[in-house]
Structure formats: structure tokens, C-alpha cells
Amino acid sequence: DSGVTQTPKHLITATGQRVTLRCSPRSGDLSVYWYQQSLDQGLQFLIQYYNGEERAKGNILERFSAQQFPDLHSELNLSSLELGDSALYFCASSPAAGGDSHTEAFFGQGTRLTVV
Amino acid sequence: AQSVTQPDIHITVSEGASLELRCNYSYGATPYLFWYVQSPGQGLQLLLKYFSGDTLVQGIKGFEAEFKRSQSSFNLRKPSVHWSDAAEYFCAVALGINYGQNFVFGPGTRLSVLP
Numbered sequence: 001d002s003g004v005t006q007t008p009k010h011l012i013t014a015t016g017q018r019v020t021l022r023c024s025p026r027s028g029d030l031s032v033y034w035y036q037q038s039l040d041q042g043l044q045f046l047i048q049y050y051n052g053e054e055r056a057k058g059n060i061l062e063r064f065s066a067q068q069f070p071d072l073h074s075e076l077n078l079s080s081l082e083l084g085d086s087a088l089y090f091c092a093s094s095p096a097a098g099g100d101s102h103t104e105a106f107f108g109q110g111t112r113l114t115v116v
Numbered sequence: 117a118q119s120v121t122q123p124d125i126h127i128t129v130s131e132g133a134s135l136e137l138r139c140n141y142s143y144g145a146t147p148y149l150f151w152y153v154q155s156p157g158q159g160l161q162l163l164l165k166y167f168s169g170d171t172l173v174q175g176i177k178g179f180e181a182e183f184k185r186s187q188s189s190f191n192l193r194k195p196s197v198h199w200s201d202a203a204e205y206f207c208a209v210a211l212g213i214n215y216g217q218n219f220v221f222g223p224g225t226r227l228s229v230l231p
Contacts (some may be wrong), residue, residue, distance in 0.1 A: 105210075
């Protein structure tokens with residue numbers, strides 16, 4: 001158990017809908033990362049938050065947004081869903097934000113999103 | 117362009133045989149290096165990491181990896197593979213503070229183990 005909790009584990013929704021994925025980081029970790037894993041794109045970095053603020057942005061679509069709350073949990077919002085958004089979405093956390101304080105990321109078990 | 121490559125998409129070995137999974141990166145400076153394993157239906161578990169110092173690092177489950185700066189490689193090895201090692205293996209690099217410490221993953225190598 002990595003200590004990172006993601007809910008829900010599975011989600012099935014229709015095209016055009018909006019969903020929210022939730023992530024609770026390990027106790028004490030300030031950084032949260034979101035990744036999308038699909039068969040054709042592999043593991044793609046979406047976005048990182050550090051202590052409530054956006055720190056880095058990757059290949060995140062404009063239809064997607066995220067935030068990190070004061071209690072450090074994070075939510076990834078996916079809207080106007082398309083079939084191609086079906087994927088496994090991972091959240092990871094680490095204590096640090098970058099530079100010499102770098103550490104590894106600990107991953108949750110993911111939320112499998114199926115858009116039908 | 118900055119990238120992480122894992123040349124082998126799928127490798128099959130017999131149980132008890134040795135294993136080497138290749139990873140190469142293309143960055144201007146030495147990044148932080150990691151190997152993660154993903155079992156079916158599971159999240160990613162860290163096997164080992166390299167930040168600095170000794171270029172041969174030991175990890176969990178009997179894995180080790182060697183950082184070779186001259187070859188921009190960080191290959192994963194195990195002397196004797198067990199059936200439970202069948203999984204997908206991802207090499208990853210983490211960039212420095214200017215990149216917000218995000219992790220970039222290779223495409224993965226799927227390992228199958230024959231009895």
C-alpha cells in the first residue's frame with residue numbers, strides 16, 4: 001500500500017458528461033501529480049500541484065482541470081468527455097517540489113474511466 | 117527532444133533466468149532516475165531510484181540498476197527471475213526544479229515469465 005488513495009476505482013460514464021476524480025496523498029506529502037495511462041499514449045503527465053498551487057503542467061487538455069485543497073487532497077475534473085478519454089488516471093504524491101529536495105513519487109492504484 | 121526510451125516492448129524469459137531491461141534517456145543534464153513496476157490492475161510501485169553517488173543501486177525484490185552516464189542509460193537487472201516478476205516495467209526520469217519535478221515515463225517493457 002503506497003498510502004495514496006484514489007476514488008473511485010472505476011467509473012463508467014457517457015460522452016459529454018463531466019466527472020471528478022479524487023486523490024488523497026500520503027500523509028505529509030505536499031506534491032500531487034496526475035497522470036493519464038492509455039494504451040496508445042502510455043503514461044502521460046497531466047499536472048502537478050504543490051501545497052495548493054499549480055507547479056507544472058503537462059499534456060492536459062483544456063477540458064480537464066485540477067485543484068489541490070487546503071487539506072492537500074486533489075481533484076481532477078474531466079468535462080465534455082469523449083471516447084478517447086477512456087484511460088487509467090493515476091495520482092501520485094511526493095514530499096517535495098523539486099531541486100535538491102527531490103524524492104520519488106508514490107502512486108495510487110488509479111481510477112479506470114470508461115466513456116461510452 | 118527530451119525523452120525516455122525503453123527499446124524492448126515485450127520480453128519473455130524463463131523462470132530462473134537472468135533479466136536486463138534497458139532504459140535510455142535524452143536530457144541535457146543527469147536527471148533523477150527511477151524504475152517502477154506495474155502489476156496487472158495495480159498502481160506503480162517503486163523498485164529503485166538513483167539520485168547521486170554509487171552508480172549501482174539496489175532495489176526491492178532483488179532488482180538492481182546501473183547508471184552509466186556515458187551511455188545515458190539506467191538498465192534494470194535481476195539475476196534470477198521469479199514467475200511473480202511478470203509485470204510491466206517503467207523507467208522514469210524526474211527533471212529539476214524548473215520543470216516542477218514532474219516525472220517522465222518511458223513507454224514500458226512488458227515482462228512475461230515462462231515456467
